Structures are given as C-alpha cells and as structure tokens.
Amino acid sequence: MNLQALNLGASGTAARLRFEHIRHGYGGRDVVRDVSLTAFPGRVLCLLGPSGSGKSTLLRIAAGLEVPRGGRLLINDVEVSGPHAFLPPEQRGVGLMFQDFALFPHMTVGANVAxxxxxxxxxxxxxxxxxALARVGLAGYEGKYPHMLSGGEQQRVALARAVAPKPSVLLMDEPFSGLDSRLKDQVRADTLSVLRETGATVVIVTHDPEEAMGMADQIALLKDGELVQTGSARDLFLHPGSVFAASFFSEINRFEAVARNGLVETPFGTRRAPENVTAGELTLAVRFSDIRVATVEQPGTVPASVIDRRYLGTSEHLTLALEEGGATVEASIGAGMLAEGISRVFLFVVEDAILMFEKQP
Incomplete structure (x- = not known):
C-alpha cells in the first residue's frame, strides 16, 4: 500500500492525528468511551489521567496495536483504523517509545537505534x-551496550531510536516513569527540545500533571475512559470544568455550599455564585496555594488556629481550623513567611480563587 498516495505524510513531515468517537474495551467492559480528539501537526498532546482512565489504550489504538470496537482513527484525514480500513503499525508512519525503553541488551547502541x-x-x-544519537547528545556512543549506560542515557537512546526514522507521529507511553526523580526534569527538558527540533506530531501518555503542564501544547484529561476536558495547561489549571479537573492539577480544599439569589456563603465570606447558577447546591474548591495567611486581622480575613505545620524546604504545609464553623483547611505557604510559635492566624482567599461547581448527584 502506498502511504504517499494515502497522504499519510512523508518521512519527517508532521501529520494530523484524529480520534473520532473511539470506543474500546476488553471482555464486557469498555475502557474508552466515545473519545474524540485531535493531535495537531508539530505540537505535543498529552493524554493525562489516573490509572485506568484509558490513555494507554488510546495510544495503542493510534499505534495500530489495538483495533477499536467503534469509531475511527485518521491520519491526515485518511482512515487508518475503523469500519472501512485497518493499516498495520509499520504502514502508519508512526514512531513508538515505551516506558521501559525496550532496548535490545545484546545489541550495541548504534544497532538499537538503526x-x-x-x-x-x-x-x-x-x-x-x-x-539521531548526536541529536540527543550521545554522539560517539554507537559501540556501547545498554547495560553500560545510566537510566537517563538509556532513555535518550530509546528517544534516538524513535526519532531516527523521522516519523510523522511519535507516540510516547510514560517515557519518564522509570527515571530517578532527580533526573526527570533535565531529561524531560532535553527530550522536549529534541521533539521541537524534529517537528513531529507528539502524543505523550502520562499520569503526572506537572509533566503534562511542562511539555504539552494541549492536554486531554481523561477519567474512567471518558474525555473530561481539553485545553492548554493554563486553561485547565485556571478554568477547570469540574472538581476532578481542579483536584488533578493541584491539591484542593473541598467544601459544600448552597447558592441563593446569586450569592454563596463560603468559609471565607459571602461570594458571588457562578453566572450560570442562581440557586442550588455547590461544591467549592480552594487550592492550598491560594490561601493567604496573615498574623494581623484585616478586612475580609477569617480567624483560624494552626493545628499542624510541616517544613518542606521551600514551602510549609499548614493544617488550620477555622474559628467559625470549625472546618479544617490545608494551606501551602513559602518557608519562613510565618514565624515559629504562632498559633492564631487570619486567612484570606481572593474571590476568583474559590472555584465553584454544581454538585453532582
């Protein structure tokens, strides 16, 4: 079959990858439910979600390792998996990189990449x-064997092998999960630089929101096989569409509240209800980092007692009890911002930092 004739993209040319109403499962259980999503040419899409959310299944469908039960997968508007066609992996112009690197131990680095x-x-x-090895900073490593390399170097060899054929789409399944936490930041930065240089369309599976925010042009947040929300890191962090989305990107305090006549009584004072809600039960979310802690009472602050504090190097984690109502609140503040020994403080949260969602049945 002629890939050029099918317009799947020449080697080294980024392609558009589109999931249309994809459904898939195992046995009688669906693990992906009606997911529609597009990865755009030359951009990085992160499939983000907890274990069991369906992100790796979507990646395997894109690679041609799974055949979906329903829906279509298209590359540059050509159906490569669906009711009318199925192209095997080697005919899709797609590169793969797995979390265990999958290097052949009996082959040299050069042979692995080639x-x-x-x-x-x-x-x-x-x-x-x-x-390809020079591109990932491993020029001259051709004659070494995988066991002679560090974990970070093995990861870069795997990346070199994935980009060497100049795929139009590069799929990466939890590529940094096996690395020491101290290595991850640098390796991720180096990898992103290489990916930008290749210009390939990239789809990365991860369960780490920080990783997704640091690498992705677009994030697709999944839960229980369904697409919850898509957008840039800024969009999803500042404008989460649900309590789940808010809690996935940051640690939050949750409160129950009721909207009446367009107003909501929150633990931090009366606030405006969301524009689309005038009455009804709400769930409120306040990030730990959005709670301001002061030692002097000011207009709009609420008093609280410090129950516990933990020093974390650059920050401190506080557990506080509100004096009115007795609710427990968690806060994260910069280390050294609150003097030792203080037991009574005053809390303030700006209005926009109180996220409000209609309560789910």
Missing amino acids: FGLTHLSKASRQAAAGE
Whole structure:
C-alpha cells in the first residue's frame, strides 16, 4: 500500500492525528468511551489521567496495536483504523517509545537505534543512527551496550531510536516513569527540545500533571475512559470544568455550599455564585496555594488556629481550623513567611480563587 498516495505524510513531515468517537474495551467492559480528539501537526498532546482512565489504550489504538470496537482513527484525514480500513503499525508512519525503553541488551547502541531503518542501506542506517544519537547528545556512543549506560542515557537512546526514522507521529507511553526523580526534569527538558527540533506530531501518555503542564501544547484529561476536558495547561489549571479537573492539577480544599439569589456563603465570606447558577447546591474548591495567611486581622480575613505545620524546604504545609464553623483547611505557604510559635492566624482567599461547581448527584 502506498502511504504517499494515502497522504499519510512523508518521512519527517508532521501529520494530523484524529480520534473520532473511539470506543474500546476488553471482555464486557469498555475502557474508552466515545473519545474524540485531535493531535495537531508539530505540537505535543498529552493524554493525562489516573490509572485506568484509558490513555494507554488510546495510544495503542493510534499505534495500530489495538483495533477499536467503534469509531475511527485518521491520519491526515485518511482512515487508518475503523469500519472501512485497518493499516498495520509499520504502514502508519508512526514512531513508538515505551516506558521501559525496550532496548535490545545484546545489541550495541548504534544497532538499537538503526533497528527500524531496514529500508536503508547499511551505510545510510549507520549515518542516520549517528545523526539521531548526536541529536540527543550521545554522539560517539554507537559501540556501547545498554547495560553500560545510566537510566537517563538509556532513555535518550530509546528517544534516538524513535526519532531516527523521522516519523510523522511519535507516540510516547510514560517515557519518564522509570527515571530517578532527580533526573526527570533535565531529561524531560532535553527530550522536549529534541521533539521541537524534529517537528513531529507528539502524543505523550502520562499520569503526572506537572509533566503534562511542562511539555504539552494541549492536554486531554481523561477519567474512567471518558474525555473530561481539553485545553492548554493554563486553561485547565485556571478554568477547570469540574472538581476532578481542579483536584488533578493541584491539591484542593473541598467544601459544600448552597447558592441563593446569586450569592454563596463560603468559609471565607459571602461570594458571588457562578453566572450560570442562581440557586442550588455547590461544591467549592480552594487550592492550598491560594490561601493567604496573615498574623494581623484585616478586612475580609477569617480567624483560624494552626493545628499542624510541616517544613518542606521551600514551602510549609499548614493544617488550620477555622474559628467559625470549625472546618479544617490545608494551606501551602513559602518557608519562613510565618514565624515559629504562632498559633492564631487570619486567612484570606481572593474571590476568583474559590472555584465553584454544581454538585453532582
């Protein structure tokens, strides 16, 4: 089958990847439910969600490792998986990178990177492998073996192998989960730089919101097989569409409240109800980091007692009891902002920082 004729994109040319009403499951249980989503050329899309949300299943469908029960997968508007067509993985122009790196231990680094370049001559394979390794900062590593490398270096070899064929779409399944936490930030930054340089359309599966926010142009948040919300990191953080979305990107305090005549009584004073809600039960969410703590009472503050405080280096975590109503509140403040020994404080939350959602039945 001629991929160029199907307009799937030439090697090294980013392609648009589109999921249309994808449904899939195992046995009698659906794990992906009617997901429609587009990964745009030259951009990074992160599939984000807890374990069991369906993100890895979507990635496997995109790779051609799973056949969906319903819906279609299209690359550059060509159906590659669905009711009318199914292209095997090797015909999709898609690169894969798994969380365990999947390097062949008996092969050199150069041979690992050149493994998928069988369509090239031996000399061209070696040249392409060397170019890919240089791109990830491992020039001269061709003769080493995987066991001779650190975890971060193995990850970069896996990345080099994935980008060497110049795929139009690159799929990455939890690519940093096996790395030491101290390495992750640098390796992620290096990887993002390489991905931007290649220009490929990238889909990354992760359960780490910080990772998604740091790498993605677009985030697709999933829960129980359903698409909860999509948008940029800023959009999802500042304008979460549900309590689940708010809690996934930051630690939050939750409160129940009732809207009456367009107003809501919150633990931090009376606030305006959301524009689309004039009356009814609400769930409120306030991020730990959005609670301001002062030692002097000011207009709009509410008194609270410090129950517990934990020093975390650059920040401190406070557990507080509100004097009115007795609700417990968690707050995160900069280390050193509150003197030792203080037991009574005054809390303030700006109006926009109190997120309000209609209570779910």
